[in-house]
Amino acid sequence: MSKAIKLVSQSKCYGGFQCVYEHESSILKCTMKFGCYLPPQHEKKKNLPIVYYLSGLTCTEQNYIMKSGFQRYAAKHGIVVINPDTSPRGFDLPGEHESYDFGSGAGFYVNATEEPWKTNYRMYSYVTGELPTVVASNFNVNVGKSAISGHSMGGHGALIAALRNPGKYKCCSVFAPISNPSECPWGVKAFTGYLGENKSSWKQYDATFTAKEYDGPKLEILLDQGEDDPYLNDKQLLPENLANACSTNKHINLNFRMQPGYDHGYFFIMSFMEDHFNFMAKHIC
Numbered sequence: 227m228s229k230a231i232k233l234v235s236q237s238k239c240y241g242g243f244q245c246v247y248e249h250e251s252s253i254l255k256c257t258m259k260f261g262c263y264l265p266p267q268h269e270k271k272k273n274l275p276i277v278y279y280l281s282g283l284t285c286t287e288q289n290y291i292m293k294s295g296f297q298r299y300a301a302k303h304g305i306v307v308i309n310p311d312t313s314p315r316g317f318d319l320p321g322e323h324e325s326y327d328f329g330s331g332a333g334f335y336v337n338a339t340e341e342p343w344k345t346n347y348r349m350y351s352y353v354t355g356e357l358p359t360v361v362a363s364n365f366n367v368n369v370g371k372s373a374i375s376g377h378s379m380g381g382h383g384a385l386i387a388a389l390r391n392p393g394k395y396k397c398c399s400v401f402a403p404i405s406n407p408s409e410c411p412w413g414v415k416a417f418t419g420y421l422g423e424n425k426s427s428w429k430q431y432d433a434t435f436t437a438k439e440y441d442g443p444k445l446e447i448l449l450d451q452g453e454d455d456p457y458l459n460d461k462q463l464l465p466e467n468l469a470n471a472c473s474t475n476k477h478i479n480l481n482f483r484m485q486p487g488y489d490h491g492y493f494f495i496m497s498f499m500e501d502h503f504n505f506m507a508k509h510i511c
């Protein structure tokens with residue numbers, strides 16, 4: 227596996243640098259971009275903590291960089307923040323670009339087993355395996371101090387990454403995550419396409435199922451959900467199912483906060499970003 231990365235852009239931000247890098251992914255078999263915020267402490271300090279952030283449907287690495295305002299809090303706490311793209315890029319598989327909730331921009335953080343997706347759509351292994359190795363080889367980070375965060379489809383990705391890899395991420399912060407994908411229209415469409423009709427193979431990628439089985443070190447999860455989120459009313463998110471599963475597992479502490487008046491967008495995310503960085507900093511700084 228090549229660990230080489232190439233700088234695509236760099237802008238000074240809160241005393242640090244908001245960068246975008248690209249690299250050749252051997253897992254996805256394509257060139258991938260990821261955002262990398264290097265806080266001011268990066269110049270002098272080694273072993274910085276890391277936050278991974280996974281975005282939602284239709285996003286590239288740019289949405290979080292441009293809309294969330296996270297850099298202010300990453301600079302304050304001295305955290306390196308890595309945010310990958312949401313799917314493999316550069317292909318033209320049949321139907322890949324036809325809908326916003328499947329194919330490009332909608333990799334769903336699973337390893338596909340179905341044709342024609344299974345060769346490239348392996349975002350679970352990319353996010354939890356290849357990307358952390360690339361990051362560890364290129365930046366002054368302490369991989370033992372990692373947290374994972376995400377929004378919507380990316381909240382689902384963050385939850386399954388944390389729940390399936392006990393101890394790898396010290397905590398998990400999620401905004402309006404797709405919490406029980408096997409039971410919602412977005413998840414059923416994606417899992418049928420990427421994983422096939424056999425629902426037993428879906429469970430490993432469903433936070434509500436994996437939360438019941440988790441028995442690693444105590445996992446702290448902060449979940450914010452807007453009460454006026456249209457996708458909550460459409461039953462795409464189902465956070466109450468995750469909350470029920472976590473309530474039966476003494477190895478998980480879920481802080482589930484309903485936020486009156488907020489919807490699903492980045493104004494909601496930016497409103498609680500400081501809380502999420504304070505929460506993650508407690509576990510990794």
Ligand SMILES: N[C@@H](CCC(=O)N[C@@H](CSC=O)C(=O)NCC(=O)O)C(=O)O
Nearest residue numbers: 282283284285289326378379380491492
């Ligand atoms: N129908 C919409 C759906 C796109 C959308 O709302 N995407 C969200 C994530 S939803 C779950 O993963 C998002 O983060 N959008 C990017 C943004 O900058 O707001 C559409 O395609 O219009």
